[in-house]
Amino acid sequence: MSKFLSKIVTQYPELKYALLEAQTFDPQYFGFPEVYYKIMETDSVRVNSFRDSFLKYKNFKNKVVCEVGVGTLALSRFFLPHVKKAYLIESNPKLIKFIQKELKKNGWEKKVVFIAADAMTVQLPEKVDFIIGENMSIFCANEHQVQIFQHLRQFLKPKGKLIPEKIINLVQLGKATFSKNIKHYPIMFSRHLPTVMTIQKEVNTIDLYKTKDKPVAKTVRVKTLLSGKVNCVYLNSWVQCVEGVNFTGTDSLMPPTIVKLKKAVNVVAGETIQLKVKFSYGTSLDEALFWIEQ
Ligand SMILES: C[S@@+](CC[C@H](N)C(=O)[O-])C[C@H]1O[C@@H](n2cnc3c(N)ncnc32)[C@H](O)[C@@H]1O
Known part of the structure; x- marks a missing residue:
């Protein structure tokens, strides 16, 4: 273990932006x-928050x-044995063969309609x-x-449910060191955290049953707890998968950024400062704007 750890320790500086690279849309891979x-499959915190939501139902x-966006079926495999019918949507062409093979191997192909397409153009033949x-x-x-849930929720039965349901976006102000050309980065190791100087405040809440795709423009009043120069915002998103089952970010999904x-x-x-937010x-996120009104 100590050898393994010392190897990682020497890589800390290189790993500062490794998650950013892994999570950035890459056309060469049609996505990630x-x-x-x-990273996603091996994160039991992420996977279990969905598994626990499925168990609730x-x-x-x-x-x-x-x-929608079934990827490597990391979440689907928990519910597929139990459902009557499933429509599985995935837009990454590199995954089609893998998904089809897995469905066949597990004997799920008869009750699954696999749709290899962009979810925002998909029409389902029935309500779910x-x-x-x-x-x-x-x-x-x-x-x-x-955008995806805004399009697909037309196919939800009147008493149907979405998973997840709600996302709460939170902000704090602090100071961090950025390399040239880097405007944002997700945190993998705590040494790359900013030095925070304010309390955490809510920017907005996304209700996935209702929220429509339109630009967000907010002014957030934040109280400072320490003095110094702030040069960044520290973002967290808290997800309510279903009421009582939450996910508040890990390295694999919505890492604090x-x-x-x-x-x-x-x-x-x-002092209380006014933070302006536009995204x-x-x-x-590189197009998002955060500034302090003086
Ligand atoms: C964050 S991954 C999650 C994969 C899997 N559900 C899991 O939890 O491990 C999101 C997946 O959604 C797919 N995806 C993204 N946008 C999509 C869209 N508009 N239509 C269909 N699939 C999409 C991506 O290709 C990717 O496989």
Whole structure:
């Protein structure tokens, strides 16, 4: 173990932006590189928050479900043995063969309609009891969770349920060191955390039953607890998968993320400052704007 650890320790500086690279859309892979699927599959905190949500609904026994962005079936395999019928959607062509093989191997292919397409163009032939989708990213700024659920919820039965249901976006201000050309990065090791100087405040809450895709523009009043120069925002997204089952971010999904402020500002402990926030869902955090109104 000590040898393994000392190897990682020497790599800390290189690993500062490794998650950013793994989680950035890569056209060469039609999405995420293979390593990111490994990061997601092996994260039991992420996977179990979905597994526990499915259990709350008795694994959808005899229900009709739709899962969007099934990836390597890391979540689907928990409910597929129990459902009556499943529509599984995935847009990454590199995964088609793998998914088809897995469905056949497990004897699920008869009750599954596999749709290899962009979820935002898909029309389902019937209404479903549940729509499940893990297409999230911090603040939903990079990924299309909001747009995908906005399109698919027309196919939800009146008493149908979404998983997840709600995403709460939170912000703090602090100071971090950015390399050249880096505007944001997710945290993998705590040494890359910013030095925070304010309390955490809610920016907005995404209700996946209702929220529509439109730009978010907010002013957030934040109290400073320490004095110093702030140059970044520290973002967290808390997810309610179902009521009582939550997920608040790990390295594999919605890792706490740092974004550069438009301009660094000196703050004094005890003052309340006005943080301006502007971003659009499913674009890029690099396009998001955070600045302090002076
Ligand atoms: C974050 S991964 C989650 C994979 C899997 N559900 C899991 O939890 O391990 C999101 C998946 O959704 C797929 N995806 C993203 N946008 C999509 C879209 N518009 N339509 C269909 N699939 C999409 C990606 O290719 C990727 O495989």
